[in-house]
Amino acid sequence: MVNIYLFIELLGAANPTQAVDTLKALSMENCKFANVVMLSEEKLVAQLDCQDSTDGDKAILNKIAKVDGVVQTNIIAVVRPKKG
Numbered sequence: 001m002v003n004i005y006l007f008i009e010l011l012g013a014a015n016p017t018q019a020v021d022t023l024k025a026l027s028m029e030n031c032k033f034a035n036v037v038m039l040s041e042e043k044l045v046a047q048l049d050c051q052d053s054t055d056g057d058k059a060i061l062n063k064i065a066k067v068d069g070v071v072q073t074n075i076i077a078v079v080r081p082k083k084g
Contacts (some may be wrong), residue, residue, distance in 0.1 A: 001049065003034070004056045005076040006064070008044040014069025016041050026063050030055035045076075053078060 010019055016038050023036050023046065031050040038044055048064075050056040056078070064073055 003079045004048040006046045007074040009072040010042045010069045011071050019069045022067050028059040028063050031059040
């Protein structure tokens, strides 16, 4: 399991609420959003939880990058949680 923290930038003309809803509804193999939060009209932050980093790569490049209004997605951190 990896937690991938993302900074997502939207087009100025994009609807941020719609972008958040679209991202949360994405069907991704071996990944799901733990949270997507709107920082401003053009900026979102998100936590994407995936089985491994390869699944995260696929989700970011093949799903998230194609969401209408998304112009840039930056990976802030990739964390492999440790048990106890």
